Amino acid sequence: MAILIVKDLIKRFKCYASPADRLKEILFRKPRHREFTALDGVSLTLEKGQSIGVIGRNGSGKSTLLKILAGILLPDGGTVAIRGRVTGLLELGTGFHGEFTGRENIRHNAALLGMSREEIQAKMDAVEAFAELGPFLDEPLKIYSSGMVMRLAFSVAIHADPDVFIIDEALAVGDAYFQQKCTERIRRFREQGGSLLFVSHDMTSVKLLCDKVLVMDRGKVLGFGDPDPMVQLYNFVLAHTGTGENRVVVESSSTGAVGYGTMEVRIRDVRLSLPGVERAEVIPSGHPVTVHVDLEACAAVEELTVGIMIRDRFGQDVFGTNTYLMGERLGCRAGEHIEVRFACAQWNLGPGQYTLTVAAHRSRAHIHGCYHWIDHAVSFQVVHGGGYEFAGVARLPVELAVDRR
Incomplete structure (x- = not known):
């Protein structure tokens, strides 16, 4: 069953040379901007329980797409149909206030995600325990590091019981321990039937977490399919970036x-x-x-x-x-x-x-x-090449010693 359907999505931004040009455009009713098309006819269907990775160069439209799906931006064209609750981990600090404590921000952010007061109260202990911020929960957010903000944001978002969970690069600022903890929680979320949209430049994470991958460039969809060939297509796009499109030859x-x-x-x-x-x-x-x-x-x-x-x-x-x-x-x-x-x-x-x-x-x-x-x-x-047998992908040269006392 499709839980999210995006069809022919278009998003344009007006770019001004200076703030004064924006005022002049309003006063004199003459265009003083150039138009940038961030999304140009993007279509996507996310099934229940499916995980889709979105990859592409910087400026390809990935974050704009996710912001529209999370309700932060409105599209200029196309349609978005969502069945269920969508929560997102987008730009760090979105929905948080620097003067409020971590605990206060949990309540405010959870309410913005659509959780009722009863839900927030019932899950407060679980959110606090997952974030592992200890006494910092009662300190203002403005003294938090980016990794601490990420801990708080992820914990609130994943405990909102979303049908669709959106992640845009935010995990990259966390330490290795908390990244592994988040990855394990995402796996459990997927096993329970949750759907995932994941933007990352880490191709290993994309292959690990995603069933399908969408490749974007300059606001358009270049490809959609299994992770391995789509990562190959992404590498091909990077080769174009470094050498110029009309110089690149493709052969099988x-x-x-x-x-x-x-x-x-x-x-x-x-x-x-x-x-x-x-x-x-x-x-x-x-x-x-x-x-x-x-x-x-x-x-x-x-x-x-x-x-x-x-x-x-x-x-x-x-x-x-x-x-x-x-x-x-x-x-x-x-x-x-x-x-x-x-x-x-x-x-x-x-x-x-x-x-x-x-x-x-x-x-x-x-x-x-x-x-x-x-x-x-x-x-x-x-x-196996002889010697001791082992499990995993790496064979380390181990020497065994046993002492008895």
């Missing part, structure tokens, strides 16, 4: 891997090798492995960074590095062939299926100029 290989970039440097081959095995597809955990990346320079480039990223079967980033981060500064001449080898003395991954993404670009990240990026260039399987 015979293995189905998708590559894109300016192709000034091309990745010609990627393989994993074991001692005595030139091209390995099955790797025993803990054994030495070398990643080989063969490249051809189609033009002279002063800066060349070659990188790798290992992802598990869920698309989660497990490990990545590149030549720039490892302190190696490369360049190449037109027509030159280069082999870059990443040698790992112990391939300490847990048993399972993995993929390897490879990239050639400038500087430390591909947004600064992407020559060639290939998602899922290689697939491989890790199996």
Whole structure:
């Protein structure tokens, strides 16, 4: 059952060069503004119990969309149909007052979210306990850190028993302990049938929490689908940002891997090798492995960074590095062939299926100029490699000692 339906949503903002232009426009009835379209025909359907991530570059319209759904902004066109209560964790401090204490802000914010006085009273202890602010609950909000405000805001919003919970980057300001606590509470909220709209630049969190992902750019929807291909599309958008749209080439290989970039440097081959095995597809955990990346320079480039990223079967980033981060500064001449080898003395991954993404670009990240990026260039399987058995995605070199007294 659809709990939220957005159809052809449009939102425009008037931008003035100075505050005086706004007054002159009113007095002389002549336009003195430029119009910025933040949302341009955005449509979206959220089912009950579903979690949708919204990703895109800064300024793509993500926050504007969520503010309209939370009732903070009104659209200029299109329709929004919501069945049930929507609560949101948007800009920190929204709905709070700096002069009020934390406890007073709980009551006021909960009322703004539609909770009755009886509901607020019944859940006050649970909200306070989850926020873990101790004696600071009786201090004015103006002395709180941003992390403390986030604790208070999340605790109130999640205890409002929403049908749809909206989060816009706010979790990023919390400490690691409280982020994990929030993530676990969101999982429980979803298991109980709640729906989630989640905006983040943390692609690992998006893949972890979301069933589907909406990719936005310049106020429009670029794509909607499963998390892994949508994150690939987002990376492609970032490559456009760094190199210019009409310079980026997209191509697919015979293995189905998708590559894109300016192709000034091309990745010609990627393989994993074991001692005595030139091209390995099955790797025993803990054994030495070398990643080989063969490249051809189609033009002279002063800066060349070659990188790798290992992802598990869920698309989660497990490990990545590149030549720039490892302190190696490369360049190449037109027509030159280069082999870059990443040698790992112990391939300490847990048993399972993995993929390897490879990239050639400038500087430390591909947004600064992407020559060639290939998602899922290689697939491989890790199996138990002897020694002790273990659980999880990482095989740590553990030595056991037992003392008896």
